[in-house]
Amino acid sequence: MESSTASERKKLNRREILEKKKAIDQLLKAASAQIDHLASLPSFRCFNRNGLCLRLESGCGDRLSHCTKQCIQNLLKANMEGPYGSEWAVEEKVKRREMVAPEARYIFVRRNANEVMMDSAPTPLLGFVQYRFTLEEEIPVLYLYELQLDSSVQGKGLGKFLMELVELIAQENRMGAVVLTVQKSNSLAMKFYISKLRYVVSSISPSRVDPLAGVKKNYEILCKTFDHEAKVILEAC
Structure with missing residues (x-):
C-alpha cells in the first residue's frame, strides 16, 4: 500500500x-x-551599413496586404526554388499557407523612406523574417520559418543583423532557444548558421533522431539555446 x-x-x-x-x-x-516586437528594440528599426539605408517594420500573417503577399512569394521563389528543386511546387503551397497563418510574425525590410522620395519608386520589400512562438520538446522556442533577402542586399551584414534581432526577441520573451530548418542543399545557408552564427544540429533533427532514416531527409533542424534546460533537451547527443 x-x-x-x-x-x-x-x-x-x-x-x-x-x-x-x-x-x-x-x-x-x-x-x-505582441504586435510590434521592434517596439522594445528601437535601435533595430534601421539598418545603415555597407551602403544600405533600410528600415524595418513588424507584421502579422493575417494582416498582410495583397502587395506584401506577392512580394513574399516572389522572394521565396527566387531564393528557394533552386534548393528545393523538384519539390518546390509542393513546398510553395505549404509556404503560402504558412505565410498567412494568424500566429505568423514578421519583420519586413524596406528601403528608407527618404530614398523612396528621391527616386519616386515604390517601396520594395527587400527582405523579411517570419517566425512563431511555439513548443519543441516542451521547451518554449522562437521557431524561425523564413529569413529571405533580395540578392541586392545579400552579403552586406543584413542577415547577421536580422538574426541578432531574432535572438534578442527570443530572449526578451523568455524563449529557451531559436530553432530553424535549413535545406541540406543550401550550403551557403548551412555555413551562415553553423560557422558564422554558431547554431548546432538539434537533437530533434532527423539526422540525430535516426541517422539511417535522416539520410533520406533533405533538411536539418538547427538551434541556438539560451538556458540549461533547452541545451540539455534540444542539443543532447
Whole structure:
C-alpha cells in the first residue's frame, strides 16, 4: 500500500508539472500577443551599413496586404526554388499557407523612406523574417520559418543583423532557444548558421533522431539555446 508521504509527493509533482505547463502556455500567449516586437528594440528599426539605408517594420500573417503577399512569394521563389528543386511546387503551397497563418510574425525590410522620395519608386520589400512562438520538446522556442533577402542586399551584414534581432526577441520573451530548418542543399545557408552564427544540429533533427532514416531527409533542424534546460533537451547527443 502506498504511503501517505509518497502519495503527497506524487500530487506535488503533478501540481508542479501542471503549474509549469500553465506558465509556459502563458509565456507563449504573451509573446504571440505582441504586435510590434521592434517596439522594445528601437535601435533595430534601421539598418545603415555597407551602403544600405533600410528600415524595418513588424507584421502579422493575417494582416498582410495583397502587395506584401506577392512580394513574399516572389522572394521565396527566387531564393528557394533552386534548393528545393523538384519539390518546390509542393513546398510553395505549404509556404503560402504558412505565410498567412494568424500566429505568423514578421519583420519586413524596406528601403528608407527618404530614398523612396528621391527616386519616386515604390517601396520594395527587400527582405523579411517570419517566425512563431511555439513548443519543441516542451521547451518554449522562437521557431524561425523564413529569413529571405533580395540578392541586392545579400552579403552586406543584413542577415547577421536580422538574426541578432531574432535572438534578442527570443530572449526578451523568455524563449529557451531559436530553432530553424535549413535545406541540406543550401550550403551557403548551412555555413551562415553553423560557422558564422554558431547554431548546432538539434537533437530533434532527423539526422540525430535516426541517422539511417535522416539520410533520406533533405533538411536539418538547427538551434541556438539560451538556458540549461533547452541545451540539455534540444542539443543532447
